Amino acid sequence: METLDDRLIATHLGDDYDRFMGAVVPPVFMNSLHVFPTMEQYLQCDPKKDFIYGRIANPTVRLVEQKIAALERGKTAALFASGMAAATTAIAAVCKAGAHIICLRNCYGPVIRFLDEYCVGSMGMSVDYVPANAEDIIGAIQPETRLMVLESPTSLVFEVIDLRKIAKAAREKGIITYVDNTYCTPLFQKPLDMGIDIVMHTLSKYLGGHSDIIGGVLVCNDDALSERLLNMRILFGGIIGPQEAWLVMRGIRTLDVRLAHHQETALAVAKFLESHPKVLRVNYPALPVSPHYTLATEQQSGCTGLLSFELEGDKEDALRFCNRLQLFKIGVSWGGFESLVVLPMYKHAPEDAAYYGANDKLVRIHCGLEGADNLIEDLRQALL
Numbered sequence: 001m002e003t004l005d006d007r008l009i010a011t012h013l014g015d016d017y018d019r020f021m022g023a024v025v026p027p028v029f030m031n032s033l034h035v036f037p038t039m040e041q042y043l044q045c046d047p048k049k050d051f052i053y054g055r056i057a058n059p060t061v062r063l064v065e066q067k068i069a070a071l072e073r074g075k076t077a078a079l080f081a082s083g084m085a086a087a088t089t090a091i092a093a094v095c096k097a098g099a100h101i102i103c104l105r106n107c108y109g110p111v112i113r114f115l116d117e118y119c120v121g122s123m124g125m126s127v128d129y130v131p132a133n134a135e136d137i138i139g140a141i142q143p144e145t146r147l148m149v150l151e152s153p154t155s156l157v158f159e160v161i162d163l164r165k166i167a168k169a170a171r172e173k174g175i176i177t178y179v180d181n182t183y184c185t186p187l188f189q190k191p192l193d194m195g196i197d198i199v200m201h202t203l204s205k206y207l208g209g210h211s212d213i214i215g216g217v218l219v220c221n222d223d224a225l226s227e228r229l230l231n232m233r234i235l236f237g238g239i240i241g242p243q244e245a246w247l248v249m250r251g252i253r254t255l256d257v258r259l260a261h262h263q264e265t266a267l268a269v270a271k272f273l274e275s276h277p278k279v280l281r282v283n284y285p286a287l288p289v290s291p292h293y294t295l296a297t298e299q300q301s302g303c304t305g306l307l308s309f310e311l312e313g314d315k316e317d318a319l320r321f322c323n324r325l326q327l328f329k330i331g332v333s334w335g336g337f338e339s340l341v342v343l344p345m346y347k348h349a350p351e352d353a354a355y356y357g358a359n360d361k362l363v364r365i366h367c368g369l370e371g372a373d374n375l376i377e378d379l380r381q382a383l384l
């Protein structure tokens with residue numbers, strides 16, 4: 001199939017005016033089941049194509065799955081009620097008791113807790129947590145390794161890992177690779193094109209984009225793998241609701257313009273911070289001084305609005321700085337219209353923070369859509 005331009009996929013893929021009475025926006029299918037004209041038709045229906053019951057599939061959900069699959073250059077996508085539902089379903093679908101898993105140290109925290117508490121604690125799997133670079137990741141491969149749980153860039157200090165190199169080494173050994181692509185979104189990075197097997201996103205960040213939904217998605221290119229993932233979604237029951245799926249579709253229509261603005265703003269903010277005498281270090285892969293700049297430029301087509309930095313002084317100074325901010329609101333998450341700030345390592349011991357390549361005074365900000373000049377002014381007054 002010919003690949004459509006991402007902007008056309010985001011705006012128009014799935015439009016079907018004839019089917020939806022000329023409505024410019026497809027409706028929300030707010031139904032839990034579908035009925036059949038005859039019992040024979042019900043008995044012959046194909047659960048993979050036909051709509052039967054809402055835990056298995058829903059027309060609104062499927063439309064969004066088609067859009068995200070096309071954006072990621074994948075064959076199939078499956079939507080979930082949260083990013084964590086997607087992540088845990090993928091791990092459960094791929095790994096059996098006794099499997100060995102390689103996971104980044106800096107991977108999203110709750111995924112690590114799931115690996116520790118469920119995979120290791122209940123299922124007898126083993127996990128090696130490795131620093132974010134291809135050498136350490138590939139070096140951790142064992143004969144029982146079944147899965148690599150990866151993220152690039154990571155969402156604390158924004159390390160970028162060489163996805164092509166890792167995917168190639170994993171393929172040679174029959175190991176499944178999984179990448180959390182939430183930071184870049186499908187517009188700025190296409191891991192399946194680089195040989196990765198499963199791409200995961202939380203829809204709660206940029207794809208939703210308006211801080212009004214929780215959702216997740218898995219995308220892949222392999223029919224057998226795709227079938228296992230979908231089957232596990234059906235059995236665990238983690239499908240997203242139709243209303244949330246519809247909001248994701250709305251978010252995706254403006255993803256391109258939003259990301260351009262997030263990127264432009266974050267780069268201006270990163271440059272301002274980098275040049276400020278009270279800022280010691282800025283972690284943002286689009287800054288030419290970043291150690292990840294070259295690789296990021298090769299495998300991503302952009303960077304988004306999330307970055308972190310370290311201030312002069314101790315973690316109490318960082319805390320006072322956060323409290324002086326006006327436009328940046330104190331809160332977790334990111335990817336919405338609003339600017340946010342957190343101290344992700346404040347509660348960690350310094351040696352614990354060092355394990356993550358960070359330190360306890362690290363400030364993480366999300367640059368929203370309020371305008372670079374306004375955000376820089378806010379940071380400037382809080383840095384005084």
Ligand SMILES: *Cc1c(COP(=O)(O)O)cnc(C)c1O
Pocket residue numbers: 082083084085108155180182183202203204205214215216333
């Ligand atoms: C928020 C987040 C998740 C989890 O998504 P939920 O929708 O909250 O379950 C996973 N990965 C990354 C990188 C995230 O930022």
